[in-house]
Amino acid sequence: xxxxxxxxxxxxxxxxxxxxxSKVAVEVxxxxxxxxxxxxxxxxQFQQVxxxxxxxxxxPAQQKQFxxxxxxxxxxxxxxxxxAIYGTQLLAFFSLGEIIGRRHIVxxxxxxxxxxxx
Numbered sequence: 001x002x003x004x005x006x007x008x009x010x011x012x013x014x015x016x017x018x019x020x021x022s023k024v025a026v027e028v029x030x031x032x033x034x035x036x037x038x039x040x041x042x043x044x045q046f047q048q049v050x051x052x053x054x055x056x057x058x059x060p061a062q063q064k065q066f067x068x069x070x071x072x073x074x075x076x077x078x079x080x081x082x083x084a085i086y087g088t089q090l091l092a093f094f095s096l097g098e099i100i101g102r103r104h105i106v107x108x109x110x111x112x113x114x115x116x117x118x
Contacts, residue, residue: 032038041049056062099105 056066
């Protein structure tokens, strides 16, 4: 088989897999959307958040108060536990994305018939 034929074949397989898994992701997303009763914010909610943000940006007193609160933050065991849990979740999602991207759990797949050198 020629190089162009191999390339065409591999691109066809890749595009078919991409289409399949994107359809699967859409269906899973629909299920999660329905089960979790997710909905985009209403225009009223969006305006409320936007206005509060603009108010914060325009008010040096609120910014100063925020910085004072952030500066006086006391790190506790409960906060450390939350941070560890969130960090673990973030690492898990990142690792899952890496696994999906590589299509292997460990390392990258070898393309073609290349031998590993030892």
